[in-house]
Amino acid sequence: MKTRICRMLGIEYPIFQGAMAWIANASLAAAVSEAGGLGIIAGGTAPAETIRQEIRKARQMTSKPIGVNIMLLSPHADEIARIVCEEGVQVVTTGAGTPGKYMDMWKACGITVIPVVPSVAIAKRMERSGADAVIAEGTEAGGHVGELTTMVLVPQIADAVDIPVIAAGGIGDGRAVAAAFMLGAEAVQVGTRFLVARECTVHENYKKKVLEAKDIDTVVTGRRTGHPVRVIRNKLSRKFMELDNRLAPLEEYDKLGTGALARAVLEGDMENGSIMAGQVAALVNREQSCREIITEMMTEARELLGKKWEF
Numbered sequence: 072m073k074t075r076i077c078r079m080l081g082i083e084y085p086i087f088q089g090a091m092a093w094i095a096n097a098s099l100a101a102a103v104s105e106a107g108g109l110g111i112i113a114g115g116t117a118p119a120e121t122i123r124q125e126i127r128k129a130r131q132m133t134s135k136p137i138g139v140n141i142m143l144l145s146p147h148a149d150e151i152a153r154i155v156c157e158e159g160v161q162v163v164t165t166g167a168g169t170p171g172k173y174m175d176m177w178k179a180c181g182i183t184v185i186p187v188v189p190s191v192a193i194a195k196r197m198e199r200s201g202a203d204a205v206i207a208e209g210t211e212a213g214g215h216v217g218e219l220t221t222m223v224l225v226p227q228i229a230d231a232v233d234i235p236v237i238a239a240g241g242i243g244d245g246r247a248v249a250a251a252f253m254l255g256a257e258a259v260q261v262g263t264r265f266l267v268a269r270e271c272t273v274h275e276n277y278k279k280k281v282l283e284a285k286d287i288d289t290v291v292t293g294r295r296t297g298h299p300v301r302v303i304r305n306k307l308s309r310k311f312m313e314l315d316n317r318l319a320p321l322e323e324y325d326k327l328g329t330g331a332l333a334r335a336v337l338e339g340d341m342e343n344g345s346i347m348a349g350q351v352a353a354l355v356n357r358e359q360s361c362r363e364i365i366t367e368m369m370t371e372a373r374e375l376l377g378k379k380w381e382f
Contacts, residue, residue: 081135084106086109088262111138163177167215194207195232206260209224209240211301214301228255267358277336290312294315
């Protein structure tokens with residue numbers, strides 16, 4: 072299954088690891104890259120020098136390509152944008168904004184630029200600005216999400232642009248990989264399943280919560296703020312829903328959300344922490360290594376795509 076993405080990035084399998092803030096560090100990214108996918112270090116709102124150190128740690132663990140995700144709303148975005156050039160990062164994915172002002176600098180450094188997009192219009196704009204590919208992320212995904220589902224978003228974007236499309240949101244097994252390819256994607260991005268990888272350093276309470284999740288256990292909060300987030304239901308999510316219901320001032324959302332993800336990821340607080348995970352969590356039922364996850368997904372996808380269907 073060598074696609075344009077595989078050839079473009081020099082990776083064995085068309086699988087990206089999702090850029091999960093506070094979670095996607097050198098340990099996880101290097102393990103995914105070493106297993107043949109594309110591991111991605113999440114910038115989030117972390118200080119720029121922290122990201123530099125994570126890049127260098129990953130380099131000590133693998134010689135294969137790695138990526139860095141830059142959240143463009145981060146106060147450290149400008150500095151991280153320079154650091155990926157200085158550290159020779161091969162791939163940059165972006166979210167929460169448009170990367171236009173960095174494009175010339177990154178291209179001059181030979182960096183492949185792949186923005187995350189929630190709509191056809193933004194995908195077309197990214198192609199015009201020089202993006203090498205786009206990640207079409209559906210609302211099934213964990214964390215910050217758009218409105219459209221992966222099933223309808225991916226084929227529309229695939230029809231609208233000539234650059235490769237990576238499907239994201241709701242992808243956790245080989246069936247979803249095969250479906251994404253049928254929809255026009257040339258690679259997939261996987262987040263929630265890698266949450267329970269052995270190399271993922273997230274708190275064990277977080278992993279357990281994902282492994283125990285059922286089909287209706289995620290909810291999207293904060294839609295009225297313009298920055299909706301999909302999480303596993305808990306005490307914190309109920310508080311956010313209360314803010315939604317009474318049309319609370321945006322300042323209350325900020326106050327409630329400050330530090331919430333770190334509480335879940337680092338401290339294992341499953342009541343007052345933000346447990347970001349996608350709807351596919353209900354299909355994630357065991358802890359495996361990154362290599363086992365990738366091998367299993369690709370084997371199942373190959374079998375499905377190789378079948379002859381009769382109607």
